[in-house]
Amino acid sequence: MTEIDAKTDALVPAWLTLPDVAERLGVEVPRARQLVKEGQLIAVRRTGEDGESKVLQVPAAFIGDGRIVKGLPGTITLLRDDGFSDEEMLEWLFTEDDSLPGSPVTALRENRGTEVKRRAQALAV
Numbered sequence: 001m002t003e004i005d006a007k008t009d010a011l012v013p014a015w016l017t018l019p020d021v022a023e024r025l026g027v028e029v030p031r032a033r034q035l036v037k038e039g040q041l042i043a044v045r046r047t048g049e050d051g052e053s054k055v056l057q058v059p060a061a062f063i064g065d066g067r068i069v070k071g072l073p074g075t076i077t078l079l080r081d082d083g084f085s086d087e088e089m090l091e092w093l094f095t096e097d098d099s100l101p102g103s104p105v106t107a108l109r110e111n112r113g114t115e116v117k118r119r120a121q122a123l124a125v
Helices: 006-011 018-025 029-037 072-081 086-094 104-109 113-122
Strands: 015-017 044-047 054-059
Touching (some): 006 086, 015 018, 029 054, 044 086, 054 086, 072 086, 072 104, 072 113, 104 113
Antiparallel strands (some): 015 054
16 A cells, blocks of 8 residues: 555545445445455555644545446556556546546446457456
8 A cells, every 4th residue: 555646646536445435335444454465456545634644545436326336446457567656547437538438437427348458358468
């Protein structure tokens, strides 16, 4: 779990702490942490509300309707296998792509995961 730069941080419109993730998924916090360890979610350290501490946070867009967005864990695995860092994955997932249209994470949320995975696989070439 890494810290991210301001450019990547600005791409993500909203963040959730692990307790917030757990609440939205209806699980305990240790299970939310395990989902990050298993690579089903990406979490990075961001400055907390106190302006000083570093708090582990997950993009809010990764959670929808009480579950992890369909296709996200597989996409994360593909990108990780392609050698992407957590920060690079976030940048790729949240950068607008006119040919999709929208960002890959938006496409996943709209159940257009096949095209997103196809693009992620093409990055490995």
